[in-house]
Amino acid sequence: MYAADMNSARFSGGVTTTGVVLFPIQFTWPHGGRSVFLSGSFNGWTELVPMSQVEGCPNVFQAVYAVPHGSHEYKFLVDGEWRHDEQQPHKNGEYGIVNTFDARPMLMEVPQVQSCSDTMTSMEVDNGLVHRISAVALNQAMPRISEEDIQVSRHRIALYLTGHTAYELLPESGKVVALDVALPVKQAFHILSEQGIPLAPLWDFHKEKFVGVVSASDFILILRELLKHGSNLTEEELETHSIAAWKQGKAYMTGQVDGHGRPIPKDLIYASPCDNLKDVALKILQNGIAIVPVIHSSSEDGSHPQLLHLASLSGILKCMCRYFKHCANSLPILQLPIYAIPLGTWVPRIGETSSRSFAMLRLTASLSSALNMLVEAKVSSIPIVDDNDSLVDIYCRSDITALAKGRAYTHNLNEMTVQQALQWGQDSNPPYERTQRCQMCLRTDTLLKVMEQLSNPGVRRLVIVEAGSNRVEGIISLTDIFRCLSSSSNEHSFTVSYLKNKCGLSLESALRASKHVHFETPENPDSVIAVLKNHGFSETQITRLIGKRPRILISDVKRTILPKLEFFVSKGVSMPVLAYVLSSNPALFATSLENQIVPSYNFLSNVLKSDEKIFLALKRYPRLMGYNPYDVLSSNINTLLAKGVAECNIASTLCSLPATFVRSPDKFKDMVEEAKNMGFNPCKPVFMVALFAMNSMSKPTWKRKIEVFKKLGWSEEEVLEAFRRYPTFVRVSEDKFVGTTDFLVNKMGFSPSVIAKHPRILLTSMEKKIVPRGLFALDLLSKGVIKRLNLKSLFGPSDYVFIEKFIKRHKAEASQLLKLYHEKLDLSKNWRIDGCKLQHL
Secondary structure (H helix, E strand, C coil): CCCCCCCCCHCCCCCCCCCCEEEEECCCCCCCCCCCEEEHHHCCCCCCCEEECCCCCEEEEEEEEECCCEEEEEEEEEEEEEEEECCCCCCEEEEEEEEEEECCCCCCCCCCCCCHHHHHHHCCCCCCCHCCCCCCCCCCCCCCCCHHHHHHHHHHHHHHCCCCCEHHHHCCCCCCCCCEEECCCHHHHHHHHHHCCCEEEECCCCCEEEEEEEEHHHHHHHHHHHHHHCCCCCCCHHCEEEEEHHHHHHHHHCCEEEEEECCCCCCCCEEEEEEEEHHHHHHHHCCCCCCCEEEEECCCCCCCCCEEEEEHHHHHHHHHHHHHHHHHCCCCCHCEEHHHHCCCCEEEEECCCCCCCEEEEEECCCCHHHHHHHHHHHCCCCECCCCEEEEEEEEHHHHHHHHHHHHHHHCCCCCCCCCHHHHHHHHCCCCCCHHCCCECCCCCCCCHHHHHCCCCCCCCEEEECCCCCCEEEEEEEEHHHHHHHHCCCCHHHHHHHHHHHCCCCCCCHHHHHHCCCCCCCHHHHHHHHHHHHHCCCCCHHHHHHEEEEEEHHHHHHHHHHHHHHHHHHHHCHHHHHHHHHHHHHHHHHHCCCHHHHHHHHHHHHHCCCCCCHHHHHHHHHHHHHHCCCCCHHCCCCHHHHCCCCCCHHHHHHHCCHHHHHHHCCHHHHHHHHHHHHCCCCCCHHHHHHHHHHHHHHCCCHHHHHHHEEEEEHCCCHHHHHHHHHCHHHHHHHHHHHHHHHHHHHHHHCCCHHHHCHHHHHHHCCCCHHHHHHHHHHHHHHHCCHHHHHHHHHHCCCHHHHHHHHHHCCCCHHHHHHHHHHHHHHHCCCCCEEEEEEEEEE
16 A cells, blocks of 8 residues: 555554544645645554545645644655655655644634724724635635625625614513522533523622623633642532632632732623614624623613623624525625635644644543633634544533533543533433534535524534535634624734735735734834845845745844844855845745754855855755755765766756755656666766756656657657657646647648657747747748748747848848738737647637
8 A cells, every 4th residue: 555665564653542632734735646645644654645636726636634733744645656745844754855844732812802993993894805815725716806895795784783783682582591699600500501501691689780691611610620639629619609709719710809819890791782783793702702691771870780681693693694685695795605715713734823723622532631722722612523534523612511410520521531521411401402513514605604504593603624524624603704794803913014014915915924923013023124125135025035934024133034144145145146045945044054054055065166156056946955965965966976977067957957956865866767768878968957857747747748749649759759859848838738739730730750859849939939930931931932841940040040041031022021020920929828729819
């Protein structure tokens, strides 16, 4: 099943160990192939994970795989050949060159609360969503929506929310559960479980008012206290202590006390029945709460309050869906698929970090690990997956209340699994609506469809899954929907504003970059930009650099950036070249000067003997310095020397075609041997050009191109002979080759064998040379100016030689011929390769 260099016996450890937290990562192979698989250290190199072709992108394959935190290596098996992606971080490992990434647990960033006035303003019209649209699916076709449509959608939603009140949330009949603050904690959670509700308002009979809420989050904190060694909270106290006592103890635990050690009183956040829906939604969003009690008071002092309803985002969304159900077309934003909107929390792509945590658990994980994640990562739910990372259930904060019944919390929560906890809730709670627990959607579902699902009672989030496999791709919550329908706070954040206004990034690029970098003040970013400008970076290059590596803005200028710039300057590199190289490969700023850059430079200096040639090599392949010179470059150079390649040819190729040397030593040896078998003489310079051409494509691609050549009339020997004559001709795209051949054979009348003897012509521009000269020559032939067509004479010479030979030598007709030639040049601009045929538009 595996190649010899992927020994499956190397697997040690397991990813399904109880309690292991898994982080789903989206892997992408964008370089084509017929069948693509993934394997890596995260599965012990023992499993081939199939990758699916992205719809509409035949060269892009993707797979989502859950990995434990830590550093990992991986490779792709493409059409039977192990390969790595040079566009992602990589290193030379035990299995040759492997891609690398780190999966690190990250706490979710607590959203910054905007001022009421700012948020209200942003709920009216969002002037930038059209620019925020970014493809979650790599290269997936992106629906287009105009700025005007976005404004109209947002404005109509805002008008609805401000024109309707909380009264409309009240059901025709129903009940509202409130609890006495003097009730024992255990009994309170027992009631929550029995009633199937996640929280309840608290009533204080002494104060005669509502004083707060008790929720599943309180029970989670209590259970974590019970798990702590030496905790002052005991199981007996849980059954006897009142909610009021717990709330007071919670204040001490969280440090919410004044200078005298007394708990700081908190006012209940509630809404009046006359409050508009926008104000109700803002109270929920700004305070990070799930519900707002709707309370009516018959007196101005607030006495004799009546609890009418528990308002939630789900209820508001239900009203909106009902209102816009028959006029959804008037809100273009609702027709967008969710993948086209920065909505929810998605599985990060490989090498991508996010300030929002996304993790999954197996059914065998311990309940304590689930509780810790719910609290520390500040998430409300965790997808539960099987060994194939397919969704089987979801564990939510509200599930914890089921443990109150039957004193299940007295069990050792480190030994209880998530599966047992879910089963306990199902068995002990008959009213439990199982069908509402694990709601799913697809990335292609429209925003309207997702809103309708989330408006159903009991549904607070949707898990985005891959069609067919049910592999988890992300989560969308009610909060995400309302932030999308108002406006993204990211748009107004300092980081995004700085990236857009100071660094020149588009809003879409700034939003994407803000996932990787965050800062509150401009001092350090300003210093970074100033240093770059002082070293010759243009504004365009700075924008390009920051777009590729936004974290450079928070780098230490004196310790990280300046030393590298000063090193290159000390070697005599000109500022324009320095700026080009570093803006093309900003990873060098994160590369160790002592351990990588200096050794690489010294190695290149020993081979090229000239700083100027080193800079030329770096300009042609800026990533050259990212490879270990002694593991890759030195080994490959020694292979060439052993085969008789002259040092001067090696140095010349390293300067002009440096990408030739960037290949794992074992594969490089095979490639050198294959070039010799094709008839290339290592003593001649063309040998190195052949290696460059061979290194630029995989073996399956080479075989596929040979089949294309043969279908167009070339024999296999003619293909090899053409390769020996001019090796780089094989780098031309298949469409270009077929289109050029179609024109030369079917329009001009040349045979495929003649074309095979002049392969260099296949690299010639169709628009600037092949088509205009070909059409011009056909006219000359019909007029009797020339007697026959010669492929090399027509398409080989420079423009000057061509005009001298075919126009100026005919002095009497030179002006008319020149005019005719220019007509053909203009005409050729309307010829395009359509599929594999050259068509006249």
